Amino acid sequence: MYYIDYHIHPGYSVDAEDISLFTYCYQSLQLGLKEICFTPHLEVDPARRHLDWFVRVDGCRYPMEHAYWLDKYFLELDQVKQQFKTSPLKIKAGIEVGFEKGYEKEIEKILANYPFDFVLGAVHCLEHRAISSVNECEEYFVSRSLTHVIKEYFTTLELAVKTGLFDCMAHLDLYRRFGVKIFGPQILGAHNGLIEPVLAEMAKRRIGLELNTSGIRRGLTEFHPGRDILLLARESGINIFTIGSDAHQLKDLGDRVPQAAALVSQLKLPVHIFTARHPFEI
Numbered sequence: 331m332y333y334i335d336y337h338i339h340p341g342y343s344v345d346a347e348d349i350s351l352f353t354y355c356y357q358s359l360q361l362g363l364k365e366i367c368f369t370p371h372l373e374v375d376p377a378r379r380h381l382d383w384f385v386r387v388d389g390c391r392y393p394m395e396h397a398y399w400l401d402k403y404f405l406e407l408d409q410v411k412q413q414f415k416t417s418p419l420k421i422k423a424g425i426e427v428g429f430e431k432g433y434e435k436e437i438e439k440i441l442a443n444y445p446f447d448f449v450l451g452a453v454h455c456l457e458h459r460a461i462s463s464v465n466e467c468e469e470y471f472v473s474r475s476l477t478h479v480i481k482e483y484f485t486t487l488e489l490a491v492k493t494g495l496f497d498c499m500a501h502l503d504l505y506r507r508f509g510v511k512i513f514g515p516q517i518l519g520a521h522n523g524l525i526e527p528v529l530a531e532m533a534k535r536r537i538g539l540e541l542n543t544s545g546i547r548r549g550l551t552e553f554h555p556g557r558d559i560l561l562l563a564r565e566s567g568i569n570i571f572t573i574g575s576d577a578h579q580l581k582d583l584g585d586r587v588p589q590a591a592a593l594v595s596q597l598k599l600p601v602h603i604f605t606a607r608h609p610f611e612i
Contacts, residue, residue: 332612333587334365334603336424336448337500337542337574342370342385342403346578351410351421354583359419361584365603367422367448369574370403374437375430377458382428400444422604424448426500428455429490437495448604450540450574451496453504456482461505471512476520479505479513484524491531497607498538498572501554507545518556525559529566538570538602538609539563541594543586553590560597570609571599 339346340354351368358366373382373394383394387402407423414421423446427437441449454462456479459470471479483505491499501507502525509517532539542554555563571594575585594601602609 331588331591332364333362333584333591334367334573334601334612335363335575335577335584335587336367336369336422336572336603337426337450337540337576338366338368338583339370339426339576339578340368342387342399343578344384344386344391345371347580348386348389349580351406352413353580355410355414355419355421357580357583359414359417363584363587364418365420365422367424367574367604368407369424369426369448369450371428372425372437372440373428373430373454374433375428375455375458378455378460381460397443400440404444420603422447424450424604426450426452427496428452429486429493430455431486431489434493434495437493441495445606447606449495449497449607450500451490451498452500453483453486453490456486461508464508467508468512471509476509476513476517479509480517480520480524484521484528488528488531491528491535491537494535496537497604497609498540498570499532500540500574501542501544501576502539503555503559506550506554506556507548510550521559525562526566529563529568532563533567533569536570536609538572539568540572540574541590541599542574542576543590544576544582547582547585553586553593557593557597560593560599564597564599569600570602572602572604
């Protein structure tokens with residue numbers, strides 16, 4: 331089986347362990363992964379500058395808007411590709427971009443200046459609050475209705491998809507991660523009537539959908555997105571899927587990838603890898 335992990339946060343992401351690319355590559359071989367893609371965070375919301383606009387380079391924090399870190403990232407990638415060139419492991423250059431309305435040009439400029447293999451888009455924040463953060467999400471959720479939250483999420487997600495900036499969208503039902511504790515099981519069906527236009531737009535633009543295994547690790551009973559949304563995606567014509575652990579710690583690398591691979595196989599969802607931002611079916 332050709333196991334992949336296309337969502338890995340190395341030490342450049344300040345919310346991740348300070349682990350080198352080399353260490354992740356070495357551990358990938360031990361786990362039997364055939365291909366990995368690093369996806370350090372890129373955030374662009376100036377309202378969250380004090381929270382998100384930092385990366386870690388050589389143990390030190392740097393402002394994210396300085397290109398130095400991306401130069402260093404690609405230099406380190408070239409080095410590990412050389413170090414592992416005789417191994418069976420394929421190593422790809424990716425990034426996870428937190429979409430923020432109004433900053434499309436800033437994202438586009440960065441993506442155009444570096445040779446990424448894979449650009450993963452995500453909606454991490456709503457109204458400048460991180461719904462992906464256990465420390466921020468509760469305050470956001472408890473002060474808003476479920477209808478408001480879900481409408482805001484899918485409106486933002488649709489805008490992200492329509493930019494055409496991204497190759498694939500990450501953890502499509504991220505709001506479930508912590509929202510289920512606030513809103514209960516009714517959140518599980520809250521996407522109905524809102525997600526369908528987004529999936530149709532993804533299919534039209536040939537944008538992929540990620541199966542993110544972190545959902546179970548974070549206390550849910552399913553991956554991101556759940557099986558119901560995967561089936562809707564298939565019905566909508568999406569035919570590009572990736573698998574990612576969303577590892578922020580070395581111990582989570584490749585987490586439940588075999589189970590995710592079994593699920594997409596069962597549902598007949600074609601898994602893809604990316605090179606120079608072009609998808610190729612495994």
